[in-house]
Amino acid sequence: MKLDKSLVVMLGLLVAIFAASPWIPQWILFIITLAGANGLVVLGLMLFMRLGLVSFGQALFFCAGAYTTGMLSLLLKVSDIILLMVASGIIAGLLAYLLGFLLAKYRAIFFGLLSLAFSMILYGVLVKSETLGSTDGFTVSGLTILGLVPDPTQMKIVLFGITIIVVMASLLFVNMVLKSPRGLLLTAIRDNEIRAEYMGASAKSTIHLIYVIAGVLSGFGGAIAAMVSGHIDPNMTFWTTSGEFVFIAILGGIGSVSAPFIGALIFGVIQTIAYGYSPNTWQMTIGICLIAVILVLPDGLWSLMAKMRKNSRV
Amino acid sequence: MSKIILTAHNLNKSFGAVTAASEINVDVAEGSCIGLIGTNGAGKTTFVNMITGYLKPDTGVITFNGVDITSLPPRKITQLGICRSFQIPQLYNTMTALENLEVSFGIIALQESKGALTTSSKAIIPSYGKTIRELALESIEKYGLLQYKDQATKILPGGVRKVLDIAMAMSTRPKILFLDEPTSGVSAEEKFDMMDMIMQVIRDAGTTVLFVEHDMEVVMRYSQRVLAFYEGKIIADDHPDIALKDDRVLKYIVGHSQAQHVLAEKSDA
């Protein structure tokens, strides 16, 4: 499988950061790890955007992954981070598989809004759940790896390492999908779904498959976020969280598989700076950035989005 | 000697008060070339849409090689071997001509590998014996699209888009191909060149062809059989020499004007 130059550079960069991790300050490690988690979710969003769809409820799977990690840790006393990650991915993927049957029937704005609805349904359920701490959520602690119990600092580095590995694996996997005939089919469905169907493809099955892949990736992301921040709450599935993911997707663009992670990193930096500077205006900063990206970046952003609309007016 | 491969039996379709198809009965023999003529709203496109799965007939049965395809969606019907081109070319507008064909062969590759996640663009499609790219390039050459291969389809001229549309439909190696007004929007000088080329490719492949046309010269030249539609019914089903002289066909479809009449006579001579 041939790799783009940009992908090779990205992978190289990740390996380099991995190697340098013992010397990187904790707070930077935290930002990068979180960027990795968010990036995974946005990688899934990117696949949707290739299809011409925007999921406004991807936070559902992010949250599902986080809560799986949290609940397994809290209730079943599972503490191995690899086990937690895998379980989160599986549960999120399963959820995506089930919801996909319904969601794959919708397009354009309705796909987005229905996915939003489901994420808010989860929010409603979690907020009312007293065992899970309602709006306060709960904390995750006491993590182990392969039977070893590192101290908190070492744990952060281990988590960082695991994140890098998962990110690299995801990059390679999604790259493989995009370079395959299926990758081209995604764009074809976006451009002209009727034609694709007439050529023998099933838009529904393709969307369902992507939904599951995105779900698993988001699950991993949620698990990582839960473990690195130590905290889980229903806000992880609130629509504003989904909005942040969409923002990162726009910021990064869909040009390459590395874009979501670059976008996530930039977002993490902006968020930290803006929030630190003035907690009451950081939303505004994001808003201004979003408008700026949409209006100014000739990223092919709207030529991409314009093709999302399948009814042509002419 | 030719086997009947497609039968439409007693098809009826109404949209509210409008009867788009009324008691349509057609048998299509393998290898034949049939022209579908009729005024606008006569039911030609409805007929094509029903066979290719876009519409479901109110009553009636359609069988293809013994299989009942009446209720199947377009995608399944394509997989079974019936494909169509479109009156307004349906292309993937952000991609190049070559990529449009690569997608088409790519879909076949995915089908043959049963949708495996690891299907690669470089692999050989088993029943075609070549890679996706090879097949796409082959098509480009076969249909005379070489100079357009790396251009985005949305900037291509109308005639080229039409040919590409047909080339894509042919990529599925259909047993039956429906062409929806292949020469509409194509200039008078080019239309015969285009049709000559396309019909040659189609004949070489042994594909059965049905084409909807308003241009009687094209119908005369390429079809061996004409189905004339009027108000949802088939009013003539015969060799073009005979069908185009039929009273009702002349009255309702070809037109009373001397020019049309002369055309029919000229081709006859």
Place this chain on the structure above:
Amino acid sequence: MSNLLIVLIDGINYAAWLFISAVGLTLIYGVMRVLNVAHASFYAFGCYVAVTLAGFWFSHNYPPHLSFFALFGASFVAGFIVGWILERFLLRYQYAKDEVVILLITYAVFLILDDVLKLIWGVDPYYASDPYELLGNFSVGEMIYPNYYLLMVGAALILGLGLTYMLKMTRSGKLLVSVIHDREISSAMGINVGRFFSLTFSFGCALAAIAGGITTPTISVVPGLGVDVIVLSFAVVVTGGLGSLPGTALAAIIMGVVRSFCVHYVPQLELFVIFSVMALVLVFRPRGLFSLAEARKI
């Protein structure tokens, strides 16, 4: 059964509120195909304007019963002006873009306005319960309800019927319906589509603001109250069918009553219920209860 009556009364009141809050959103979408996420900010803006004016009004001892006109009027006007500015200087240039892109732009505007409100009014809560208490109560059986309920329902009815009348009976209304169906053809017919867009957007924002204004006396005005409203309005509007006035009304009624039912018997399910209704409706009617006609593609 009096339990049922209680549920119904609460349900109708909530439905009225849902309708008032959502109608501006569906109007803008119906005419312009713009899903205005900033609707939330205008609602909040209306609340803040109303609460500020209420404070001013009552501290100066102006006639209390006229406060309603002042409050609602001020919210409406404020919303209209800001909406007009937004359309004129930003949105106007984006109409050629895809629906989803425009949605993201209005989302960005929402983020910005939400913080702007925080900068202007701060983060402390405001109250303006005088108008609420002013109206007194009415009773149904043993239960006592605030007359404000009646005002809510009345406002919803006036709004709904007024808009319907306007769309169906007035000349501008009919032109608007034409624009709703096809912007290009309307323009070709000589209708000043740009002006309709500008007016519609401003009006829609004004409606959001007045919804906030009407609600203000019943709540405490805090930052972020737009956020909860927007998802509910979305749910109502999408369930009813984007762009459909009767759809929004019907959806509001269904959701109001169902939610009221659930809150009385199974309080856990409140937020869950509204979105479940939405999801359920979308499963059976993918475009909502009533939807605008769509032309066939091939």
